[in-house]
Amino acid sequence: MLISEFARAAGLSVDTVRFYIDKGLLKPTRSAKGGSRPYQMFNDTDLTTARMIRLQQSLGYSLAEIAALNKEYRSGASSAARTAAALRKQIARLDDKKQNIDAALAFLRAKLQWVEDGKPSDAPHLEDYYC
Numbered sequence: 001m002l003i004s005e006f007a008r009a010a011g012l013s014v015d016t017v018r019f020y021i022d023k024g025l026l027k028p029t030r031s032a033k034g035g036s037r038p039y040q041m042f043n044d045t046d047l048t049t050a051r052m053i054r055l056q057q058s059l060g061y062s063l064a065e066i067a068a069l070n071k072e073y074r075s076g077a078s079s080a081a082r083t084a085a086a087l088r089k090q091i092a093r094l095d096d097k098k099q100n101i102d103a104a105l106a107f108l109r110a111k112l113q114w115v116e117d118g119k120p121s122d123a124p125h126l127e128d129y130y131c
Helices: 003-010 014-022 044-058 063-075 080-116
Strands: none
Touching: 003 014, 003 044, 014 044, 044 063
């Protein structure tokens, strides 16, 4: 499939697809058509890769980390120990992020309660909810 069809199927903009290609995250094949600028052709494997990139991003991985992990996986250099270490690192990152989100939610709930109670006393202070 051509880039516009691929972008639609992957739920990405064409610019994002081109960016992923430039960063080496996607590697479409080149068609014989197109003369000096051959068409980039995408297949179902590319679609799976694009979806994995989006999943990895939603889990908090940077594009540089995604590129490194995917390169390692594609080359067969990934080991169970290396994969486990990367997963542990990401779990720790997400746990930290979750603590910040939980603190923000607690603050917002306290602020909402304060507003709904008619602002009877001092407003909740953000610093009281973060360590």
